[in-house]
Amino acid sequence: MRKVFNFHGGIHPPENKLQSVGTPIADAGIPPELIIPLSQHIGAPAEPVVAVGDVVLKGQMIAQPKGFVSVPLHAPTSGTITAIEERQIAHPSGHRAPCMVIASDGQDQWIAHSGCSDYSTLDKAQLLARIRDAGIAGMGGAGFPAAVKLSVREGVKIDTLILNGTECEPYITADDVLMRERAQQIVAGAKILRQLIDPVETLIGVEDNKPEGLAALRQAAQGSDIEIVEFPTKYPSGGEKQLIEILTGKQVPSGGLPSDVGVICQNVGSAVAIYDAVVNGRPLISRVTTVTGAGVSQPQNFDVLIGTPMSYLLDKAGYQADKNRRLIMGGPMMGFTVPSAEVPIVKTTNCVLAPTEKELPTPPPAQACIRCGMCAEVCPASLLPQQMFWFAQGKEFEKLEAHNLFDCIECGACSWVCPSTIPLVQYYRASKAEIVQLRKDNEKSEQSRVRFEARQERLAREDAEKEAKRAARKKAAEERAQQSAAAGGDEDPIQAAIERAKAKKAAQQAGASTENELEKLEKAVVTTRKRLATASGKLQQAKAEGSDLVAALQTGVDKTQAKLEAAEKALHDYQQVNEAAPEHAAPTDAADAAIAKAMAARAAESALSDEEKARANLEKLQQRLEKSITKLAQSRENGDEEKIIVALESTVERLSDKVAQAQQQLQTTEGA
Amino acid sequence: MALLRITSPHAHGPLSTSRVMLNVLLATIPGIVVLTYFFGFGTLVNILWGSLVALACESLALKLRGRPLGFYLKDYSALVTATLLCVALPPYSPWWLIAVGIASSILLAKHLYGGLGYNPFNPAMAGYVILLISFPLQMTAWAPPRGVGELPGLLEALQACFIPASFDGTTMATPLDIMKQNNSLLVEDLWQQNPQFGRWAGIGWEWVNLAFLAGGAWLLYQRIFTWHAPVAMLAGLALMAAIFNDGGSSASGGSALFHLLSGATMFGAFFIVTDPVTSAVSVRGRLIYGAMVGILVYIIRVRGNYPDAVAFAILIMNFAAPFIDYYTQPRTYGHQHGEGEK
């Protein structure tokens, strides 16, 4: 027997698992309408590749991944795309989100697909591609794209591959029945994973309250060197970090990834999905979900199509709406309530819990914290929840961070034991969100400060340029006067005017292109900075949530940082060159023009046309400015995205500057 | 019907604060029964009167602070404070002494600091110390135990409380007093000369302590608190006593067993040191807190001016608890030792 380790704290809530394991996994069938959210995973939402009205076949890709941390979506059955619109989805915030809606045709007709029964012929890249193309995202509940998690960075050696069959949350039995009924596929999935990441050992961790699942796995794993490890039941042993400690005795460093200690974890459900994807060529279009709670008369597990409305599934299990006031997606410890029964089942939905009020009573109002320390005793992260509660109430964010708030995995063990029924986790969640927001705000104000300074600098530079031009003009005018006095004015005025116009145009073009280039560079810097801020915000959040994304995001942030540096350098270089250039260029341009002008006999005429041009220019600019302003107002009214508004605002700002310049120019020309 | 939206977790454990407090109250029963058996109805009358005053004070404070009465009275914390203070008071204390003590506990030590959970000092012990300093005479008058003196009946006990002027009870030095005042006799002789000394630590006292130990053990079994602080306190006290026992000479402070079963030792260990609000929070912190209380109890008992020392030791350590917390933050998962202890 392998030695298993203990982790700090933990609780033993009533398991309530027996209700739903009495019958084998049932097929939930095909609902008339499927709602498929574009974002069911951590990372960027997928991008639709079919249009409303298109007929799709079962297994056909209907949305493609956008970026590295993203997954594609597939039609769970054949039918017609009836809408791509915002629908209510199951998300803690209760938001609506873009979904693709399919009206099923009942044929359940597959698209041509093929697997590879002998996966040993596939190399790592091919395996990974199949997993990515199948749209597999962490089925234990977190929803991290499997292919991302499995792309081990170069030079990182994985000692231990862990399949998580712990399922420590009360009520949920989806993984349990999967182990009982599809142990072969789990083991086959594990073998594929081994081939992919080549670990020293492969473990499947299961709590000792699932003897049937354990037996089935042991039998399926016979003869392979996959080890089935049984350990005592305790919540939350299925937390990735806790499971790693139980099986290896190692702790994942704070803010780090399991691969930092040579471990990769996958859920057993994901293993089955990977097996299906590689061997059968079947994308992830269905999953096993537990429907349970005293609010349904036949609690059981279903094989359900992704996108099936919760109400459809509940009815299959004998839902008694009058008995139930709270629908929970996930388990009673970490699940979240949904706004309505019409939300769809997604790739991460391992359980739909419909408890009665008696079963899970609405929490009574919180009493005072008596500092009994029970919360600290059970905290699997060895935090001091009562102290953090104290600081969270006082919004003492620094102290909260010093007490490692961000290592809280929001398992809810502290709230569960708290005799004063204080909703501790709620406080931590809110504080985390607030801290992340504060950090973002700080970055934002820093950004706008930089932007402001850049603008000031630009204005100063432009003033200087203008001043130089003016000086040059004056000098030219003087020369002109001298020359015309000397030459006696027998030059062809038309020729001179043409030349003058040419010279002017060239000068303008040079100036315009200079400005364009500069603006482009500045814009590049600003947008990259913005992107960096969003990326680091996301990273912080991911860190806060202890999400698996951290590494991926970190690389993103690093890359953006590098880009920003490059952009800043480009801008800087340009400015340096340019600082020299305009001063240079202006006098030469002006000198050329002056020579041309000097060749003209009628100086007065030329002055007039200059003025006209300036005026025309001013008018054009003013028109543009007006247009931009109306556009900005419109998009404000429409409540457009912030990005757009910001962009428009900067356009308006720029144009007003230009108008001011043009006005000045006009004045100078008028004065000249 | 709209669905309820509540954040996780949706399940809750069986324990509630009222339940915790109620269990503490229940656990004091064996000790109170034994106290009554050996010293008469005095303690019982103390508790009844004290509880009434406590409820009145609590209601008044809640009213003044604008809190809902029913909801807060339900946490039973006022009754716990009253019971603990009244157990510690000498039996047959006059009504006003009890009233002053309870009022100090509940109004000053608890509500002035913001109510349950916010009080830095254990309210019962704070009230006790205020009384001890203000009324030393009444506070050190302990009745003789059964078999040594006459035990007053229930009526007399009531009379002692409510018409104190008309009550003329006998009082006697406790074994702890005798031990402290002794500077000439060997411990063995002391034992023989004073009828109050029982088998190990004084007639009645040893059984009272064992009864509180039993109540405490039951609370431990119920997981109301962890073993760390009480065991550390008893160990600290026993260790000090063993070191300075001096073979039972006239300079001896008394044996470890004597100290463990004397005065308020067990009561303090299981009902006061374990008060979660005013002790340290982490496991390491509670070990340190408990051990320090034990050591201080011994020092004050043997060197100080007051007969028993639990109350003083507790108050001193209440001061220190936040510092202990500060330096004993546990190591968070995934962190190195010493991080976060900035």
Ligand code: SF4
């Ligand atoms: S469990 Fe609740 S009452 Fe006890 S210390 Fe923690 S927060 Fe306070």
Ligand code: SF4
């Ligand atoms: S929710 Fe956070 S603080 Fe509470 S027990 Fe879990 S990890 Fe600890």
